[in-house]
Amino acid sequence: MTAADLAPLIAAGDRRALARAITLVESRRADHREAALTLLADLARLKRQALRIGLSGTPGVGKSTFIESFGLMLTAQGLRVAVLAVDPSSARSGGSILGDKTRMERLSREPLAFIRPSPSQTHLGGVARRTREAVALCEAAGFDIILIETVGVGQSETVVAQLCDLFLLLLAPAGGDELQGVKRGIMEMADLILVNKADGDLKAAAMRTVADYSGALHLLRRRPQDPEGFPKALPVSALADEGLAGAWAEMQALLDWRRANGHIDRRRAEQARHWFEEEVRQGLLAVLTRPGPARDAMARLGEAVAQGALTPEAAAAELLAGLPS
Ligand SMILES: Nc1nc2c(ncn2[C@@H]2O[C@H](COP(=O)(O)OP(=O)(O)OP(=O)(O)O)[C@@H](O)[C@H]2O)c(=O)[nH]1
Numbered sequence: 001m002t003a004a005d006l007a008p009l010i011a012a013g014d015r016r017a018l019a020r021a022i023t024l025v026e027s028r029r030a031d032h033r034e035a036a037l038t039l040l041a042d043l044a045r046l047k048r049q050a051l052r053i054g055l056s057g058t059p060g061v062g063k064s065t066f067i068e069s070f071g072l073m074l075t076a077q078g079l080r081v082a083v084l085a086v087d088p089s090s091a092r093s094g095g096s097i098l099g100d101k102t103r104m105e106r107l108s109r110e111p112l113a114f115i116r117p118s119p120s121q122t123h124l125g126g127v128a129r130r131t132r133e134a135v136a137l138c139e140a141a142g143f144d145i146i147l148i149e150t151v152g153v154g155q156s157e158t159v160v161a162q163l164c165d166l167f168l169l170l171l172a173p174a175g176g177d178e179l180q181g182v183k184r185g186i187m188e189m190a191d192l193i194l195v196n197k198a199d200g201d202l203k204a205a206a207m208r209t210v211a212d213y214s215g216a217l218h219l220l221r222r223r224p225q226d227p228e229g230f231p232k233a234l235p236v237s238a239l240a241d242e243g244l245a246g247a248w249a250e251m252q253a254l255l256d257w258r259r260a261n262g263h264i265d266r267r268r269a270e271q272a273r274h275w276f277e278e279e280v281r282q283g284l285l286a287v288l289t290r291p292g293p294a295r296d297a298m299a300r301l302g303e304a305v306a307q308g309a310l311t312p313e314a315a316a317a318e319l320l321a322g323l324p325s
Pocket residue numbers: 057058059060061062063064065066097151196197198199200202236237238239240
């Protein structure tokens with residue numbers, strides 16, 4: 001099947017065609033890459049947009065339980081939901097955070113939902129491109145909401161934050177009264193902090209954790225993209241399906257405000273620029289690492305620097321001057 005065959009099927013919302021197209025954008029083969037770029041350009045003409053929600057949380061915090069409950073709540077409202085994952089750790093574990101078939105079993109059977117397991121990837125640049133293109137394909141397929149999940153190791157939150165309109169941080173109730181070592185940078189990215197497992201014996205601890213984070217969020221500098229009161233921390237129970245409708249109402253209130261104030265369009269424009277620049281950076285790196293004159297010059301000039309024949313600065317200037325401009 002060619003890109004030209006896939007495009008109308010995806011536009012009609014065919015989930016199998018969508019899955020095949022995602023496989024195509026994941027491929028490293030040069031002819032696949034070319035077909036993928038044609039397909040993406042074709043589908044971009046539809047100018048369809050979904051609400052993109054990023055979700056981060058450490059293993060065991062309840063991400064899959066949350067996505068299943070939250071996703072089912074949305075599909076019950078007639079919304080089409082796609083779930084993607086950014087998982088840079090899968091290269092190491094050899095597995096995939098969404099690979100386990102038993103995860104989100106009910107949601108995966110739902111006709112309005114599409115769940116894409118995360119493939120093994122070797123570097124974050126590849127993960128970012130793959131996910132970005134998968135998001136674009138899901139949008140073209142007419143999904144209303146795209147949930148982009150990450151386990152939050154290394155730089156993966158930054159990738160997700162650059163792909164989404166809204167960023168959720170899922171936390172577990174803390175044992176003591178200390179914040180759970182959540183890095184400041186990650187807190188600063190969050191639009192909502194959801195303290196999961198606010199049920200049964202864990203409820204009291206969850207409420208304390210919500211209070212702790214509410215206090216901590218208060219101390220952060222107010223961001224221009226936030227109305228009064230955001231970002232905020234809320235208790236939820238993905239298992240008992242409690243607090244999810246409330247969290248969704250908060251997300252919608254925030255999005256309405258951002259839309260009305262032009263923040264969504266502005267953020268997407270900034271993200272598009274970011275990804276363009278990132279692609280250029282990756283392309284330049286590829287020029288230096290694949291066999292060819294640039295890599296040869298790199299080796300030759302590196303040797304000259306090592307032997308003291310050239311300063312690092314002079315050698316770098318010579319190399320850069322020789323690159324196609
Ligand atoms: N009490 C309670 N337990 C929950 C809740 N949500 C998830 N759990 C439990 O927490 C455990 C981990 O849940 P998962 O949804 O698999 O967590 P995850 O973050 O997706 O974990 P990884 O797949 O390892 O990344 C499971 O035993 C769930 O049943 C909740 O709201 N309340």
